[in-house]
Amino acid sequence: MGNLGARTRFRAFVVALAFGLYAAGTMIALTAFSSWSDHVGRRPALITGLLLSAPNVLVVLVARVLGGLDAGIAVAAVAIQVSGAQPSTITVL
Numbered sequence: 001m002g003n004l005g006a007r008t009r010f011r012a013f014v015v016a017l018a019f020g021l022y023a024a025g026t027m028i029a030l031t032a033f034s035s036w037s038d039h040v041g042r043r044p045a046l047i048t049g050l051l052l053s054a055p056n057v058l059v060v061l062v063a064r065v066l067g068g069l070d071a072g073i074a075v076a077a078v079a080i081q082v083s084g085a086q087p088s089t090i091t092v093l
Contacts, residue, residue, distance in 0.1 A: 010018075037045035 033045075
């Protein structure tokens with residue numbers, strides 16, 4: 001949490017509060033609406049959830065593309081970092 005706080009310049013309390021509120025909101029929604037999809041159907045519940053999470057579906061699709069690009073860049077960078085951290089010769093003890 002210290003890393004995220006340092007990068008965003010938020011205090012540790014604010015970062016912890018953001019994660020805690022997200023978890024609390026998720027638990028409340030799961031408790032309150034878990035059987036709602038049984039009554040209205042899976043597709044209407046999914047569409048409602050998507051519409052509530054973003055102003056429109058295009059924003060969700062763009063966010064998914066950006067998330068995929070982010071993951072691809074991060075995986076490539078990690079692979080390069082790990083391969084560069086290996087010693088060039090292996091010594092046996």
